[in-house]
Amino acid sequence: MTDTELRMTDHELLTLLSMTPTESAAVTLGLLRLDQHGDNELLHNAGLTTLMVRGLASPQGEKIVPVDKCAVVGTVLSQAQEWLEIKLTTPTSEHVLFAVGSNVGAVLLSISPYGVHEIQPIESGAAMLELALHLCNEYLTGAAEGLPATAVVRRLRVDAEAVVAQLTAVESGDWVLRSGTESEFVEENYPAAEAMGRFKAALDA
Known part of the structure; x- marks a missing residue:
């Protein structure tokens, strides 16, 4: 993991994604729970203002466009x-993160309940899922915040059905894995040593 590259607020992300209204941008807005604010002109204007004040966007002809790191995140x-x-x-x-990958790179968003989120570049492709699994494994086996602890990963791809896997670590006994699609899942118990491998397999389905 690298140091934090960029911090952005909800309204800045809303404005950034509205600059390039693609299907992927719409999915991202939905995941970030920002799609409900799509028509909020006040939030859009606030986002535009702070992006410009922070040097993350600038006028280009008749448009205002993202620049530097903000442009990379937007792309x-x-x-x-x-x-x-x-x-x-x-x-x-509770901690919530989003890893988002494209043909031009990937980013990890650490979501804050206060609306100011940390964004950093990560490797795209298969490395993105490996990072997610690493974070889950560290959280469950390290038990820094106590047990029981649960890791949930929802994987969405443009060319495949969404899959969800949830793994719960307990102090003693088998770990509990729930996996499947968004509409149906199965529950199985596995020894701790085997559980992470099963968790990965469920997400690779």
Whole structure:
């Protein structure tokens, strides 16, 4: 993992994705729960203003376009072909991340409940799922926030049905894996040593 490359607010992301209204941008907006604000002119204007003040967007002819790191993020999000929604939870904590991959690169968004999100570049392709699995494994086996702990990964691809896998680690006994599509899933128990391999296989389906 690299240091944080960029921080962006909800309204900045909303504005950025509206600059390139592709199908992939629409999927990204939906995952970030921002699609409900698509027609909110006040939020759009606020996002545009702060992007310009921060030097992340500038006028180009009659348009305002993203620049530098913001332009890279916008290109990835608007041309995305794969999305991984990662949730890491215990009974008292929750972390949400999104890995978004395209032919021009990939980014990892660490979602904050306060609306200011950290974005950093990551490797695209197969490395994106490997990163998600690594984060889940570290969270479940490290148990830094206690047990039981649960990792959920929802994998969306433009050319395949969405798959979801949920793995719960407990202090003693088998770990619980739930996997399948968004409409139906199966539940199985596995020893801790075997569970992560099964978790990966479910997401590779």
